[in-house]
Amino acid sequence: MNAPTVPCEAIHGHPDFRRLDSIAGIAVDLRYATADNFVGRDLYSPLDCHWLHKHAAAALEQSVAWLAAHKPEYTLLVLDALRPQRVQEQLWTTLQGTDLLAYIAEPARGSIHSFGMALDLTLLDAQGRELDMGTGFDDMSERSHPALEADMLAAGELSAQHLDNRRWLRDAMLHNGWHGINTEWWHFDCGDRLHVRRHYMRVL
């Protein structure tokens, strides 16, 4: 682990980080701060994880503006943002012995979440209901893989509506400096992940 580090407890007031409540027009439901996640318990309390690096916060504001211009009835719902290294290690440990480790960044290499430069998110409709993306958040199956969507559609595993819903999320993010990954429709890195690992501060 070569990147400079900062403990999560020291983020408040740090000039490089912004709290999610400083970003207008988003909804927030951090699933790892609840029992509604694949581990089944709150992994964040008493830590406050409502943070992003200021560069990711600015990119998220652009995504909000893009969505407001192109699909104003939809709202971005943030499911995870800054994820301290210590929590990444717990997620990694939870999946040891399974064939699901491809869905978690190896802690030694570093999750982009641990730099405050990644987001997990979905979309809400005008009534505040989550759009149906074909799978839920952290559903670790091939139906969640953006890279396999065309095959899943052909096989009847996903519908055209699921793909359309995912496309709105992806367009809002990819037009504004974010990069998706092949295995999770909900995950986006801000900028180049190799650059982030080399030049940003990791939150412990």
Ligand SMILES: C[C@@H](N)C(=O)N[C@H](C)C(=O)O
């Ligand atoms: C665990 C999942 N929500 C996630 O964020 N996976 C990526 C690959 C990560 O661990 O950084």
Ligand SMILES: [Zn+2]
């Ligand atoms: Zn993620």
